[in-house]
Amino acid sequence: MATAMKTLRTILIALCIVVAGCSNAKPGPDEPRETPNASAIPSVIRAEKQQDDFVYRLIADKEAYVEGDTVTIYAELEYVGEKEQIDIYHAASPFYFPLVEKTRNYSIPYAMNEPLIQTTLIKGEPLREEYKRSGGYSSSDDPKFIEFMMDFVDKGFAAGLYEMDGSAHFYVEQAGNMDKTTYDLKAKINFTVNEA
Structure with missing residues (x-):
């Protein structure tokens, strides 16, 4: 009985090692890599996050576009607290729009100047900013990525599946002292662009 249990345990351990080895296998250079199937991933074109008295929204106007379409994405920041208005402090904009093309797994950079700017939010009147297409690359990047970014x-x-993990980053000074509260509200949307 003890010998049978040892044999069974040895077989189970060997089987676990084989399964673990298979699950970590990576495709070789000639093997196709899996890419996200845009039709299998539901589009999320509106996301909202609230922290304290601030609501951040990230919105695309459509679930799917066609190459050549204007892709409209915008962010909103709304103050919903008890005061009539409040001052926030941020870089050139409180909004960040980092984007990833998931089919090719390309991160599309989003750069911003970082002066310190004060903006007054009026209660119930969202601050709104539209995403402006931009990006960059270096000469050491993969030639396919450079071509993609130039286009x-x-x-x-x-054409592809795009995901934007946007955020609103700012701080508010506390009345009567030098302390400040920093906010980094995040929201994620995705959409597809189909071939023309």
């Missing part, structure tokens, strides 16, 4: 900046969105 993206010049022509617009290529």
Whole structure:
């Protein structure tokens, strides 16, 4: 009985090692890599996050676009507290629009100047900013990525699945002292661009 249990345990351990090895296998250079299937991933074109007295929204106007379409994405920040207005402090904008093209797994950079700017939010009147297409690359980047980025900046969105993990980053000074409260509200949306 003890010998049978040892044999069974040895077989189970070997089986676990084989399964673990298979699950970590990576495709070789000639094997196709899995890419997200845009039709299998439901589009999320509106996301909202609230923290304290601030509501951040990230919104795309459509679930799916066609190459050549204007892709409209915008962010809103709304103050919903008890005061009539409140001052926030941020970089050139409180909004960040980092984007990833999931089919090719390309991160599309989003840069921003970082002066300190004060903006007054009026209760119930959202501050709104539209995403402006931009990006960059370096000469050491993969040539396919460079070509993709050049086309993206010049022509617009290529066919693919896009995910934006946006945020609103700012701080508020506390009345009567030098303390400040920092906010980093995040929301994620995704959409597809189909071939023309």
